[in-house]
Amino acid sequence: MGARAWALLLVLCGTIFLEGADIAMLAIAIPTIRSDLDLSTATAAWVISSYVLGYAGFTLLGGRAADLLGRRRMFLTWLGVFLVFSGLGGLATEGWMLIVARFVTGVAAAFMTPAAMSIITTSYAEGPERNKALLVFAGTSAGGFSLGLVIGGLLTELGWQWVFFAPVLFAAAILFAAVRLVPASDAPAVKVSATLRSGGFDLPGAAAAAGAMLLLAYAVVRLEHGLDGWPSTLGAALAGLLLGAAFVAVERRAAVPLVRLGIFRTGSVVRAGLGAMLFLGAFMGFQFVLTLYLQELRGWSSWQTAIALVVMGCDVVLAPTLTPRLVNRYGHARVILGGFLLAALAYALFLPVGMDWTYAAMFPTLLIAGTAFALAYGPLMIAATDGVAAREQGLAGGILHTATQFGAAIGVSGVTAVYGLAAGGHGGADGAEHSLAAFRAALTVPVALALVGVAVAVAGVVRGARAGQPAALSEGPDAALPATSEAR
Numbered sequence: 001m002g003a004r005a006w007a008l009l010l011v012l013c014g015t016i017f018l019e020g021a022d023i024a025m026l027a028i029a030i031p032t033i034r035s036d037l038d039l040s041t042a043t044a045a046w047v048i049s050s051y052v053l054g055y056a057g058f059t060l061l062g063g064r065a066a067d068l069l070g071r072r073r074m075f076l077t078w079l080g081v082f083l084v085f086s087g088l089g090g091l092a093t094e095g096w097m098l099i100v101a102r103f104v105t106g107v108a109a110a111f112m113t114p115a116a117m118s119i120i121t122t123s124y125a126e127g128p129e130r131n132k133a134l135l136v137f138a139g140t141s142a143g144g145f146s147l148g149l150v151i152g153g154l155l156t157e158l159g160w161q162w163v164f165f166a167p168v169l170f171a172a173a174i175l176f177a178a179v180r181l182v183p184a185s186d187a188p189a190v191k192v193s194a195t196l197r198s199g200g201f202d203l204p205g206a207a208a209a210a211g212a213m214l215l216l217a218y219a220v221v222r223l224e225h226g227l228d229g230w231p232s233t234l235g236a237a238l239a240g241l242l243l244g245a246a247f248v249a250v251e252r253r254a255a256v257p258l259v260r261l262g263i264f265r266t267g268s269v270v271r272a273g274l275g276a277m278l279f280l281g282a283f284m285g286f287q288f289v290l291t292l293y294l295q296e297l298r299g300w301s302s303w304q305t306a307i308a309l310v311v312m313g314c315d316v317v318l319a320p321t322l323t324p325r326l327v328n329r330y331g332h333a334r335v336i337l338g339g340f341l342l343a344a345l346a347y348a349l350f351l352p353v354g355m356d357w358t359y360a361a362m363f364p365t366l367l368i369a370g371t372a373f374a375l376a377y378g379p380l381m382i383a384a385t386d387g388v389a390a391r392e393q394g395l396a397g398g399i400l401h402t403a404t405q406f407g408a409a410i411g412v413s414g415v416t417a418v419y420g421l422a423a424g425g426h427g428g429a430d431g432a433e434h435s436l437a438a439f440r441a442a443l444t445v446p447v448a449l450a451l452v453g454v455a456v457a458v459a460g461v462v463r464g465a466r467a468g469q470p471a472a473l474s475e476g477p478d479a480a481l482p483a484t485s486e487a488r
Contacts, residue, residue, distance in 0.1 A: 004181070005123075005124070007177075007181055008119075008123065008181045008182065008183075009120070009124075009133050009136060009137070011174055011177045011178050011181050011182070012116045012119060012120055012137065012182075013136060013137055013140040014140075014170070014173075014174040014177075015075075015079060015112060015113070015116050015174055016113065016116060016137055016140050016141040016144065017140045017141070017143065017144035018082075018144065018167055018170055018171055018174065019109050019112075019113060019141070019144065020140075020141050020142065020143070020144025020145035020148060021144040021145065021147060021148030021151060021152075021167070022086065022105070022109075022148070022167050023051070023145060023148065024144070024145045024146070024147075024148030024149045024151075024152055025148045025149075025151060025152030025155065025156075025163040025166075025167075026047070026048065026051075026102075026152070026163060027048070027149070027152070027291075028148075028149055028152035028153050028156060028163075028302050028306060029152055029155070029156045029160045029163040030044055030047060030048065031302070032156050032160045033047070033098070033160045036160060037092075037093070037094070037095060037098075039095045040095075043095040043096075043099070044095075046095075046099050047095065047098045047099055047102055048102075049221045050099045050100075050102045050103040050106065051102040051103065051105060051106035051109075052106065052217060052221060052405060052408070052409050053103060053106065053214060053217050053218060053221065054102070054103040054104065054105065054106025054107040054108075054109075054110060055106040055107070055109050055110045055401075055405045056106075056110075056213055056214075056216075056217035056220075056402060056405035056406055056409060057106075057107075057110070057210055057213040057214035057217055058106075058107050058110035058111065058210055058213070059110040059113070059114060059213075059398050059401045059402040059405060060209050060213060060259070060395075060398045060399065060402045061110070061111075061206050061209055061210050061258070061398070062074070062078075062110040062111035062112075062113075062114050062115070062394075062398055063114035063115075063118070063394040063395050063396070063397045063398015063399065063401070063402075064206075064258050064259060064394060064395045064398060065111060065115075065394070066111070066114055066115040066118050066394030066397075066398075067118070067391055067392060067393065067394035067395055071115050071118050071119050071122070071182075071394060072119070072182045072183065072184060074111050074112070074115040074394075075112060075115040075116055075119060075178065075182060076175065076178060076179065076182065077111075078108045078109075078111035078112040078115070079108075079112050079171060079174065079175050079178065080175060081104065081107075081108040081111075082105055082108035082109060082112060082167075082171055083167075083168055083171040083172060083175065085101045085104040085105045085108065086101070086105055086164050086165075086167045086168050086171065087164060087165065087168040088101045088164075089101035089102060089105065089164040090161040090162070090163070090164030090165045090168075091161075101164075110401075113397075113401055114394050114397035114398040114400075114401055115394065115397075116137075117134075117137065117381070117385075117393075117394075117397035117400075117401070118393040118394035118396075118397050119182060119183070120133050120134060120137060121134070121385045121388075121390075121393040121396075121397070122390050122393055123183060126386075128324070128328060130382075131324060131327055131328075131332075131382050132320070132324050134378055134381045134382050134385075135319050135320055135323050135324055135327070135378035135379075135381075135382075136319065136320040136378075137378070137381070138319055138377045138378035138380075138381050139315050139316050139317075139318070139319025139320055139323075139374060139377075139378060140316065140319075141377070142312075142313065142315045142316070142319075142370075142373050142374075142377065143313050143315065143316030145313075146309060146310060146312050146313025146315075146316070146370075147310070147313055147316075149305070149306035149309055149310070150306045150307060150310060151166070152302075152306065153302050153303040153305075153306040153307075154303075156302065157303075202250070202251070202254045202256060202257055202258035204250050204254075205247060205250045205251055205254055205257060205258035205259070206258055208243055208244075208246050208247035208250055209247050209258060209259070211240075211243045212240050212241075212243035212244040212246075212247055213240075213402065214240075215236050215237070215239045215240030215243060216236075216237065216240035216241070216244070216406070217405070217406065217409060218236045218240075219233050219234075219236040219237035219240060220406060220409040220410055220413055221409055221413060222236065222413070223410070223413035223414065223416075223417050224412065224413040224416035224417050224420075225417070225420075227421075248261065259395060260392065260395075263388070263392060263395060263396070263399075268383045268384070268386050268387060268460070269383075269384055269388065269396055269399060271383065271456060271459065271460045271463075272380045272381075272383035272384035272400060272403075273384065273399050273400055273402075273403035274403065274456055275336060275340075275376070275380050275383075275453055275456050275457060275460075276377070276380045276384070276400055276403045276404045276407060277403040277404065277406055277407035277410070278340075278407060278449050278450070278452055278453035278456065279339070279340065279343065279373075279376050279377065279380065279407065279449075279450070279453055280377075280403075280404045280407035280408045280411065281407035281408065281410045281411030281414070281446075281449045282343055282347065282411060282445075282446040282447075282449035282450040282453065283343065283369070283372075283373060283411070283446070284407070284408040284411040284412055285410075285411030285412055285414055285415040285442075285445050285446040285449065286346075286347050286350070286369065286411075286415075286443070286446040287309070287312070288411070288412045288415055288416070289415050289419070289439060289442045289443055289446070290309070290350075291305055291309075292419075292439070293353065293439050294308065296435070297355070297432065297435055297436060297439065298355075308359060308362070308366070309366065311363065311366045311367055311370060312366050312367075312369055312370040312373070313370060314367060314370040314371060314374070315370050315371070315373045315374035315377075318370075318371060318374035318375075319374040319377075319378050322374065323335065323374055323375060323378055323379070326338075326375070327378075327379055327382070331464070332379035332380075332382045332383055332386075333379075333383070333457070333460045333461045333464050334461055335375050335376075335379045336375070336376050336379045336380060336383065336457050336460065337454065337457035337458060337460070337461055338375050338376075339372045339373070339374075339375030339376025339377075339379070339457075340372070340376060340450055340453040340454045340456075340457045341454060342368050342369075342371055342372035342375065343368075343369065343372035343373075343376065343446075343450040343453070344447060344450035344451050344453075344454060345368060346364075346365045346366075346368035346369040346372060347365070347369070347443060347446045347447045347450055348447050349364060349365045349368070350362070350365045350443055351440060351443050351444070351447065352440075353436070353439065353440065353443070354436070355432065355433075355436055380400070381400065383460070384396050384397070384399065384400040385397065385400075410449075411445065411446065411449065414445040414449075415442040415443075415445045415446070416442075418438075418441050418442045418444070418445055419438045419439065419441065419442040420438075421441075422437060422438035422441035422442065423435060423438040424438075
């Protein structure tokens with residue numbers, strides 16, 4: 001790649017780094033924010049959950065909007081929205097202000113991130129060049145989260161408002177560079193206005209998709225309450241499924257559907273989405289349990305916890321160096337399988353965690369988990385976009401990122417629910433032992449998710465071998481169909 005290609009990649013990686021760091025910094029700062037603004041436990045939880053709802057609810061729509069309305073336009077516009085509402089979060093004086101700011105910031109990320117990914121997949125030639133760009137992009141994402149924990153700990157010491165103001169400065173620098181470097185959109189203004197006037201943009205489908213995703217994300221987030229308030233959780237899930245069914249019906253009849261349903265018959269897209277959901281669910285669930293174990297049970301400070309987790313950011317180095325070599329030699333399907341196997345091993349090694357474990361005892365799990373992320377996440381991005389027409393790259397990215405957000409929500413909600421059920425309100429002298437047992441029970445969730453992911457990855461390898469492509473995930477029957485195909 002030339003200097004300009006690397007500069008463009010640097011800008012796009014800056015956005016995914018920003019998105020990961022933003023989540024991590026808030027996770028570290030939320031106890032201080034809660035104390036300073038005198039927030040209730042429920043309000044503090046919604047400050048975190050509102051971002052997930054905005055992101056998961058609109059990512060599918062955001063990915064398709066990049067295809068239909070222009071990738072450059074969507075990227076620059078929503079990066080600007082992200083900048084503004086991140087700054088407003090730092091000015092918040094009430095809990096509801098933070099919740100609104102985080103929700104809109106999540107919506108902005110839902111449009112910005114798929115647009116950035118589709119710019120990569122349409123700006124770099126399919127093959128080694130695109131694979132390397134996607135692997136660097138994926139590694140930067142996890143690196144942003146890992147380093148964001150440390151940065152968040154430092155900024156919180158200066159004042160929690162800086163957790164919101166620092167992304168503003170970084171986003172402004174990215175926006176300035178992006179205006180110069182991001183290639184011109186393939187959806188000019190004339191085409192966009194004509195599409196909107198003619199009804200070519202599937203507004204009923206967009207409304208149904210956003211409503212379904214929001215309700216389903218809300219139901220997933222509520223899982224962390226276990227059986228408490230289960231009618232609300234069940235009601236949201238059923239309403240989301242009904243809206244999802246309505247969305248499918250609308251798309252089957254739409255002249256220009258928001259989502260060509262035939263894309264879901266592309267085997268690699270479906271397996272990559274399912275794999276990403278399982279992998280991120282396991283990874284985020286484990287990291288959440290680990291953070292609670294270190295801070296609540298062991299009494300470590302947020303700063304000590306952040307430093308301890310830095311080793312999981314080894315994927316920043318491994319993703320652009322080791323993973324491309326492995327993908328070129330073995331194919332992304334087998335590398336994904338290796339990542340899932342390492343993830344399952346890492347989480348299983350932590351199951352017998354004790355009250356007096358040293359950091360040296362935890363280190364192998366942290367290192368292996370970071371290596372697993374380097375091996376799996378980038379190749380999953382490659383699998384999600386392989387064989388997809390250029391005009392549907394935003395949609396493919398939207399499907400992948402929707403899956404990752406749902407996976408993260410499922411992982412965190414799952415471990416929270418299992419921990420709450422296992423803890424059972426025990427206290428007294430043996431309260432610590434009951435808490436430790438509850439942590440061990442919660443750790444079975446990421447182990448189980450990783451093992452299911454192994455099965456999905458094995459299916460991808462087998463499917464590829466049967467198709468005569470042992471080194472890659474095979475594409476489904478619609479992989480080569482153009483975006484205008486009637487296959488739905």
